[in-house]
Amino acid sequence: xxxxxxxxxxxxxxxxxKIASLEGTGLRHRSFLPFGLSEIDAQLxxxxxxxGALHEVAxxxxxxxxxxxxxxxxxxxxxxxxxKVVWCLTRFDLFFxxxxxxxxxxxxVIFVECDKEETVLASxxxxxxxxxxxxxxxxxVRLPMTASRRLQLAAxxxxxxxxxxxxWRRQTEASDFGMPTAAVTRWRISVLPxxxxxxxxVGRARWLAELMRVRAGEGGEFIIGACDGQGRICLSSDTADxxxxxxxxxxxx
Amino acid sequence: MARVVSVFLPTxxxxxxxxxxxxxxxxxxxxxxxxxxxxxxxxxxxRAALKLGxxxxxxxxxxxxxxxxxxxxxxxxxxxxxTLERLTLWALSQYSPVVTMDPPDGIVMDTAGADHLQGGxxxxxxxxxxxxxxxGLAARAAVADSWGAAHALARSTNRETIIISRGETAKAVxxxxxxxxRLPVEIVASLRTLxxxxxxxxxxTPRAPLTLRFGPEIGRRLDQMFGRIAEPIxxxxxxxxxxxxxxxAEPIGxxxxxxxxxxxxxxxxxxxxxxxxxxxxRADLIVHRVDNTLQSLRAGTAKPVRDIAxxxxxxxxxxxxxxxxxxxxxxxxxxxxxxxxxxxxxxxxLMEEQVTDVTxxxxxxxxxxxxxxxRVAPVASDVPERSVQRIAPTADEIGATWPxxxxxxxxxxxxxEAIEVIALLPDHPPVSFTWRGKRRRVKRxxxxxxxxxxxxQRSSEWVAVRDYFVVEDDAGERFWIFRSGDGVDTExxxxxxxxxxxxx
Numbered sequence: 001x002x003x004x005x006x007x008x009x010x011x012x013x014x015x016x017x018k019i020a021s022l023e024g025t026g027l028r029h030r031s032f033l034p035f036g037l038s039e040i041d042a043q044l045x046x047x048x049x050x051x052g053a054l055h056e057v058a059x060x061x062x063x064x065x066x067x068x069x070x071x072x073x074x075x076x077x078x079x080x081x082x083x084k085v086v087w088c089l090t091r092f093d094l095f096f097x098x099x100x101x102x103x104x105x106x107x108x109v110i111f112v113e114c115d116k117e118e119t120v121l122a123s124x125x126x127x128x129x130x131x132x133x134x135x136x137x138x139x140x141v142r143l144p145m146t147a148s149r150r151l152q153l154a155a156x157x158x159x160x161x162x163x164x165x166x167x168w169r170r171q172t173e174a175s176d177f178g179m180p181t182a183a184v185t186r187w188r189i190s191v192l193p194x195x196x197x198x199x200x201x202v203g204r205a206r207w208l209a210e211l212m213r214v215r216a217g218e219g220g221e222f223i224i225g226a227c228d229g230q231g232r233i234c235l236s237s238d239t240a241d242x243x244x245x246x247x248x249x250x251x252x253x
Numbered sequence: 254m255a256r257v258v259s260v261f262l263p264t265x266x267x268x269x270x271x272x273x274x275x276x277x278x279x280x281x282x283x284x285x286x287x288x289x290x291x292x293x294x295x296x297x298x299x300r301a302a303l304k305l306g307x308x309x310x311x312x313x314x315x316x317x318x319x320x321x322x323x324x325x326x327x328x329x330x331x332x333x334x335x336t337l338e339r340l341t342l343w344a345l346s347q348y349s350p351v352v353t354m355d356p357p358d359g360i361v362m363d364t365a366g367a368d369h370l371q372g373g374x375x376x377x378x379x380x381x382x383x384x385x386x387x388x389g390l391a392a393r394a395a396v397a398d399s400w401g402a403a404h405a406l407a408r409s410t411n412r413e414t415i416i417i418s419r420g421e422t423a424k425a426v427x428x429x430x431x432x433x434x435r436l437p438v439e440i441v442a443s444l445r446t447l448x449x450x451x452x453x454x455x456x457x458t459p460r461a462p463l464t465l466r467f468g469p470e471i472g473r474r475l476d477q478m479f480g481r482i483a484e485p486i487x488x489x490x491x492x493x494x495x496x497x498x499x500x501x502a503e504p505i506g507x508x509x510x511x512x513x514x515x516x517x518x519x520x521x522x523x524x525x526x527x528x529x530x531x532x533x534x535r536a537d538l539i540v541h542r543v544d545n546t547l548q549s550l551r552a553g554t555a556k557p558v559r560d561i562a563x564x565x566x567x568x569x570x571x572x573x574x575x576x577x578x579x580x581x582x583x584x585x586x587x588x589x590x591x592x593x594x595x596x597x598x599x600x601x602x603l604m605e606e607q608v609t610d611v612t613x614x615x616x617x618x619x620x621x622x623x624x625x626x627x628r629v630a631p632v633a634s635d636v637p638e639r640s641v642q643r644i645a646p647t648a649d650e651i652g653a654t655w656p657x658x659x660x661x662x663x664x665x666x667x668x669x670e671a672i673e674v675i676a677l678l679p680d681h682p683p684v685s686f687t688w689r690g691k692r693r694r695v696k697r698x699x700x701x702x703x704x705x706x707x708x709x710q711r712s713s714e715w716v717a718v719r720d721y722f723v724v725e726d727d728a729g730e731r732f733w734i735f736r737s738g739d740g741v742d743t744e745x746x747x748x749x750x751x752x753x754x755x756x757x
Contacts, residue, residue: 061730068756068757072663072757073757084611093666093667095641095663095754097631097640110611110615110627111643112618112626116623193729194697194725200697202698202699
């Protein structure tokens with residue numbers, strides 16, 4: 001039984017390798033950044049977030065505007081990589097002490113504050129192409145298909161982890177998230193009431209992480225505890241209060 | 254299209270004397286006296302002297318009679334010129350590849366294609382004026398499309414910086430007086446007699462009668478001011494500059510050709526630099542066009558560079574910005590700032606993980622314009638908006654970070670926003686609050702975290718206090734709110750509530 005599983009895995013691996021080489025991405029850079037949570041990693045082909053690929057994260061509900069949870073989720077991923085992180089944005093409203101608290105050291109992050117969204121795209125692509133960086137992050141309002149394909153190719157070429165935070169100025173603009181992009185995974189992070197404490201107070205923040213799309217895999221929903229001091233998330237054991245919270249979602253076209 | 258900056262140093266002679274002799278008090282009036290034969294007159298006066306009613310051109314004896322104990326120093330035009338030259342060379346290294354002296358009291362430069370390194374024209378001009386002031390020199394600067402217009406604007410208004418956007422020159426110079434046209438004094442006097450008062454008057458008059466009476470000078474100056482004829486700036490060059498050039502027998506214009514020659518020039522420049530053991534910090538590509546105008550591209554690097562591919566890339570990104578016009582007959586590439594560069598071994602072991610140097614990427618992004626590149630570093634301050642500072646992307650890594658024991662929001666609002674709150678004083682978290690028109694019931698809260706004002710920063714914060722709370726509403730959204738004041742003593746704050754950040 002076990003051997004049968006092992007053989008089938010080997011066959012599958014071989015097939016995956018073949019497909020990857022057909023896709024032209026090559027296996028040279030291919031590796032994965034696991035979350036360290038088997039439930040989530042199992043949903044991602046390769047067992048983690050693929051390097052050399054574009055990943056998209058948006059906030060849910062009101063969080064789509066401030067992108068606070070999305071930024072921290074991405075910050076946690078970036079904190080677990082090695083090397084410099086380039087962060088491109090138009091509005092610098094990140095409060096870095098929060099990112100430092102999840103293990104992203106300020107020495108590692110180079111910010112590129114752009115005047116226009118187009119400049120963000122150009123800088124993002126340039127940084128993705130450069131190679132050797134831990135991760136490249138961009139905060140974007142719009143991500144058209146063509147642009148995302150360019151970015152995806154740039155990321156594939158250098159093997160850099162490309163992370164996009166989608167945030168909007170108005171709630172209505174969030175419908176843009178319904179448009180397809182070339183990103184390998186798409187996430188939506190909404191805030192949930194924090195973990196209950198035995199005493200009054202705010203516990204560890206919890207998020208509803210929706211894996212809305214993953215190339216060659218199936219999506220899923222996870223209730224996770226926010227990043228800890230090393231940027232790791234955890235699965236929240238307490239799912240009993242799910243019906244308790246009001247979940248809002250975007251009006252998808 | 255040229256963008257000409259004209260810098261006017263109104264009190265250069267007196268400023269030079271003050272800089273050379275610090276014993277002179279800044280409040281005592283100082284004049285510089287020029288002489289010709291037995292005639293002695295005031296050639297320059299500082300601000301204090303001008304305030305007392307002394308004027309340039311006034312006889313020296315009259316000035317002496319008006320102000321008792323006036324400090325008078327003989328004029329030294331040669332020293333003034335030397336000072337101006339030194340300032341011009343400094344401006345060359347800082348602001349633009351095409352800089353020259355505009356004697357007796359000005360500097361002129363073409364900053365098209367170079368202002369992005371200073372953060373745009375606005376920041377460039379204010380930075381320039383501030384740096385001059387920091388060196389004890391009064392300065393006024395104007396930027397316009399032509400030398401004539403910038404020259405006139407810098408000298409005929411009292412504003413420190415003037416920016417005339419592209420194509421607005423004609424509108425801006427119409428009201429200027431005739432004296433700003435750089436014409437001989439006699440011509441200006443005769444024109445005034447004829448009833449002309451402003452540049453606009455003169456420009457609206459038929460040209461032929463004026464030329465018949467005064468010669469071609471008036472027409473030429475007007476055309477220069479309105480940018481109808483070119484007034485090339487012949488750039489100043491220090492003696493020991495590393496410069497490579499390529500002249501073309503047949504003018505070139507195609508982008509591919511330009512690119513080819515630029516990469517050859519970069520190769521040559523790197524060889525030259527290698528001979529001297531230097532690396533380039535700032536490189537200028539000057540394009541000489543057949544219509545006798547110059548165009549320049551400036552590329553800056555964060556540390557000395559002698560890497561051909563890297564430098565070529567910095568220029569290749571922007572070659573499309575070159576307008577060849579009728580053709581380019583000469584390209585020259587200059588290392589305007591070069592610093593010693595020694596070769597270092599980049600990897601000491603094949604086994605170790607290689608750390609990627611990101612300086613080339615920073616240079617490429619930094620030379621694009623329209624973006625600011627920085628890192629952030631902690632500041633020893635409890636006040637949230639002061640606890641983060643921007644530092645240069647290539648600054649040394651100090652390894653410092655913020656204290657981590659209090660939770661901090663991941664987004665901080667640019668300014669705290671006022672909220673309406675129902676809360677018990679003195680130290681209870683709010684029961685509910687209204688932010689941006691939406692009322693939220695607080696389900697969980699943490700706090701207060703008391704942050705005291707910093708009296709060493711501002712005296713108004715002598716007793717100021719902010720009490721910060723982390724609150725979570727029904728839907729699980731977490732916010733950082735604070736009350737100004739400690740809830741007891743109104744002297745510590747207004748007891749108004751504000752929302753300052755959003756937690757993830």
